[in-house]
Every structure is written in structure tokens, then in C-alpha cells.
Amino acid sequence: MEKEKPFRVLAVNPGSTSTKLAVFDNETAIAERSIHHDRGKIKSADGLMGQHVVHKETVMTALAEMEVDPSTLDAVVGRGGLIQPIDSGTYRINDRMLHDLEETAEQHASSLSGIIAADIASDLGIPSFVVDPVVVDELDQNAKLTGFPGIERRSVFHALNQKAVARKVAKKLGMPYENGRFIVAHMGGGITIGAHRYGRVIDVNDAMSGEGPFTPERAGTIPTVPLIKLCFSGAYTEEELIRKVQRSSGMTGYLGTNDLQKCERLIKEGDEYATLVLESMAYQVSKEIGAMAAVLEGRVDAIILTGGLARSVRFTGCIKQRVSLIAPIEVFPGEGEMLALAQGALRVLRGEEEAKEY
Numbered sequence: 440m441e442k443e444k445p446f447r448v449l450a451v452n453p454g455s456t457s458t459k460l461a462v463f464d465n466e467t468a469i470a471e472r473s474i475h476h477d478r479g480k481i482k483s484a485d486g487l488m489g490q491h492v493v494h495k496e497t498v499m500t501a502l503a504e505m506e507v508d509p510s511t512l513d514a515v516v517g518r519g520g521l522i523q524p525i526d527s528g529t530y531r532i533n534d535r536m537l538h539d540l541e542e543t544a545e546q547h548a549s550s551l552s553g554i555i556a557a558d559i560a561s562d563l564g565i566p567s568f569v570v571d572p573v574v575v576d577e578l579d580q581n582a583k584l585t586g587f588p589g590i591e592r593r594s595v596f597h598a599l600n601q602k603a604v605a606r607k608v609a610k611k612l613g614m615p616y617e618n619g620r621f622i623v624a625h626m627g628g629g630i631t632i633g634a635h636r637y638g639r640v641i642d643v644n645d646a647m648s649g650e651g652p653f654t655p656e657r658a659g660t661i662p663t664v665p666l667i668k669l670c671f672s673g674a675y676t677e678e679e680l681i682r683k684v685q686r687s688s689g690m691t692g693y694l695g696t697n698d699l700q701k702c703e704r705l706i707k708e709g710d711e712y713a714t715l716v717l718e719s720m721a722y723q724v725s726k727e728i729g730a731m732a733a734v735l736e737g738r739v740d741a742i743i744l745t746g747g748l749a750r751s752v753r754f755t756g757c758i759k760q761r762v763s764l765i766a767p768i769e770v771f772p773g774e775g776e777m778l779a780l781a782q783g784a785l786r787v788l789r790g791e792e793e794a795k796e797y
Contacts, residue, residue, distance in 0.1 A: 446788045449502075449515045449559070450780040453494045453551045460498050463781040470505040491551045495558055515560040516784040518599060518776065519572025520550025522797065527575045527602060527639070529774070529783040531794040532557040532567040539797075549573060568794060570783030571598040573647075577639035582734075592650075596631035596643045603779035604771045605635050605746045610738060611769075619740045622722055622766070623733045626748035626757075628697065630654045632724065634731040642734045644727060649684055652723030655697035655748070658688035659723065687751070690716055699751050706753075715772070721757035728762045739766035748775060762774050 445464040454460040461471040474497050478721040502509055516529075521543035522536060530536065532553050540550045546647055553569045560567035575598035583592050602616075609616040617638035624632045630652050633643035644651030646659075653659035661684070670680060683692075691697045693716045694705070705713035742762055743756050750772040759768055787794045 446513045446785055447511050448781045448784045448788075449498075449507075449509075449512050449556075449561075450517075450777045451494075451498055451515065451552055451555050452518045452776060452780070452785075453491075453549070453555060454694050458497050459777060460493050460501055460592045461674070461777040461781070462502070462505070462512075463778070464786075465785065466778065466782065468539060468778070470502075471499045472505065474501060491554050491558070494551055495555050498555065498559065511561055512563060512565060513788060514566050514568060514784045515563075516555040516568045516570060516780045517552030517554075517578065518549050519553050519557035519569030519574075521595075522553075522572060522574055524551075524574050524576035524594060525572070525797065526795070527571050527577065527598065527606075528794055529568050529570045529787050529792065530572075530797050532560075532569060533797055536569070536797040555674060566678050566787075566794075568784050568787065570780050571602050573598060575602075575640065577641060578643070579641040579734075582642040590596040593645055593648070594640070594643060595645050595647045596633060596640070597625035597627075597629070597774075598640070598778050599776050600625055600745060600774050601631070601633050601635070601640065601643075603775055603782070604743050606770075607771065608741050608743055608769050614740075620735050621741050621742045621743060622728050622735070622739055623745065624728060625774075626654075626724065626754075628654060628656050628747075630657075630724060630746075630748075632657075632727040632731055634734040636735060642731060647685070651727055653689040653720055655690045655699060655720075656688065658684040658692070699748055700753065703751065703753060717754060718757055721754055722761070725758050725761035728758070730763070732765045734764075737765075742766050742768045743771060744768065745771040747772075749773070 448463045450461045457473060459473045459476045461468050513656050536553060537557060540553045543550045555565040565668040573595050576594035578594045585592055605621045605623055606616045609619045623635060629646040631643055631646050633640040649658060651659050694702060694713055700714050702717055712760040728742060742765060748754055749770050755770055786792045
């Protein structure tokens with residue numbers, strides 16, 4: 440019997456100064472590249488939206504260099520961005536989504552991924568998708584009230600990777616993801632910790648808005664009154680203070696670096712303050728995991744540690760020491776987002792699920 444031809448999918452994931460891309464034949468990556476852009480070229484572009492041209496050119500040049508013929512692609516998939524809150528799933532990119540992506544592209548570079556994917560796919564006459572963008576909202580109503588009328592908690596998190604690793608662990612345990620109860624901690628420049636109950640993330644911290652543990656770059660949850668006083672102190676403009684809590688706080692604020700490996704080198708050299716910072720960050724992650732265990736009523740099939748920080752045995756060890764009594768712990772270092780993107784598109788191409796409409 441002739442072997443069935445694999446589906447070929449291009450996954451694109453742009454950042455503020457780089458573009459990741461990968462070409463998959465089914466689940467096998469046949470070409471991958473992470474390209475850092477010249478900062479001058481990025482800055483000279485007409486805003487973040489103008490940068491999508493730079494990113495697209497980068498992708499097409501890379502495909503040529505990797506000897507991948509664009510005409511062999513069956514679909515293009517992007518991470519998606521700050522669109523309206525949606526359910527989890529694979530979404531076909533339509534005009535309404537493109538409009539919303541363009542409106543939010545100035546806020547976060549991930550919004551460029553859908554625009555780039557649609558642009559390339561349109562040229563080739565093939566479908567384009569986004570998969571589990573950061574705005575997946577499956578929060579329980581109890582999770583949304585803040586106690587301050589007029590401000591409601593929102594769902595903005597690493598949905599793509601959290602869902603992907605939860606599916607892996609569910610398969611390992613011999614159950615559908617939709618039958619499991621998991622706590623997933625995605626730990627990178629931002630840290631989000633979600634309570635997954637029967638296929639839905641019913642609670643998760645909004646790291647972009649400043650909730651949860653402090654991270655290598657972000658402040659996390661801050662006592663409210665001192666922060667209000669700082670806002671009115673005249674020491675910072677609004678833009679400066681937002682940048683400070685999102686980009687130059689956490690480990691960066693304490694140690695002057697967002698590199699956990701450098702922090703660990705300082706610890707090996709006997710730096711007690713670096714030890715305190717690393718252990719405090721792990722302590723706060725553990726507290727959030729404990730909170731999500733309460734959300735799941737103490738019934739947890741597995742705790743999953745993932746993201747770049749999960750590569751650190753010291754860091755994950757500090758967390759395991761505090762939460763291992765709650766449930767078995769699985770560690771998946773790194774992000775695996777490119778494969779997760781491809782898998783979302785493949786489920787639609789294979790007819791395993793229907794693409795959702797935005």
C-alpha cells in the first residue's frame with residue numbers, strides 16, 4: 440500500500456526582535472530556524488504593524504535557504520495575539536480576526552503572527568490558522584471578581600504550551616485531556632499557573648497585568664497601597680512604571696539579570712542574596728500552585744512544570760520540595776510551542792476537529 444502523503448505545515452511565531460519558524464511534515468519538524476533581526480531595521484519600520492513586512496520577508500528568505508518550496512505547504516499557522524477572549528481551539532483566520540490583530544499589534548508582537556500567517560497563506564491559496572492564543576478564556580465566574588468593582592480578572596496566559604503539555608501528560612496517564620485535572624506552571628520571562636479541569640482552564644493568573652509570582656523580569660503581585668503611592672509620587676511616568684513592573688523588576692530588579700543560569704552561577708560563587716532571590720521566586724510559584732490545588736478541590740492528577748525555567752534542576756527542585764505532596768510532578772522543559780501550533784493545524788487538516796470561526 441502506498442504511504443499516505445504527510446500534511447506540510449509552516450508555523451510562525453514572531454517576537455519583538457526575532458522570528459521563530461518551523462516546517463512540519465505531520466508532527467516531524469523538517470526545518471527550523473530562529474532568526475534575530477537587526478534592531479535598526481526593526482526600529483525603522485513604520486510601527487509594529489510595519490514590522491510584519493520585515494518578519495514576512497524573513498520567513499520567505501528562510502524557507503528558500505532551507506530549500507522548502509512554499510508551494511508544498513498545506514497550511515500556515517501562527518500563535519495569535521491579543522484578540523477578543525475566545526474558547527480554546529484552532530481558529531481559521533478571517534477578516535474580523537485580522538482587524539482585531541491589527542488593532543492590538545502595537546501592544547504585543549504575538550499579534551503579528553496571525554497577520555503574517557494569513558499573508559503568506561493568501562499568496563499560496565491555502566488555509567491559515569491560529570491555535571490557542573494567549574486570550575483563551577475559560578475562567579470560572581468565581582475567578583473573575585477582584586473585590587474592586589470595575590476591575591475584573593481576565594484570562595491572558597501561555598494557553599498554547601499549557602494545553603499542549605497537559606495533553607501530553609493526560610496521554611501518558613492513559614486518559615483524555617478532557618477527563619483530567621491538572622495544574623500547569625509555565626515558567627519563563629512571564630510565569631502563568633493554570634488550573635485545568637476537564638479540558639478547561641478555570642483559573643489562571645494574568646502575568647501581563649501583574650498577577651502571580653515575580654519572574655525573571657516582572658514584579659508579579661504587588662501590595663496595592665504602596666503601589667498607588669508610588670504612582671502618585673512623581674518618580675515615574677505611567678509608561679515608565681508599566682515598563683518597570685513588566686520588564687525590569689523581579690529577578691532583573693534584584694540581581695540586574697533575567698538569566699537564571701547567571702543567577703545559579705552567582706549562587707555557586709557563594710552569593711547568598713542570589714540564593715534568596717531564586718528560592719523566593721520558587722516559593723511564590725509554589726504558593727500559586729497551592730492556590731490552584733484549592734481551586735481543583737484538592738483533586739489533582741498531576742502538576743506540570745514547563746517553560747524555560749523548568750530546565751533548572753535547582754529551581755524545579757525548590758518547587759517540588761513544597762508541592763510534591765499535592766500530586767505527582769511532571770517536568771517538560773522548554774516551550775514546545777512550534778509543535779503545538781502544527782498539531783493544532785493538523786487536527787483540522789486531518790478532520791479530527793473542525794476549525795472554529797472567530
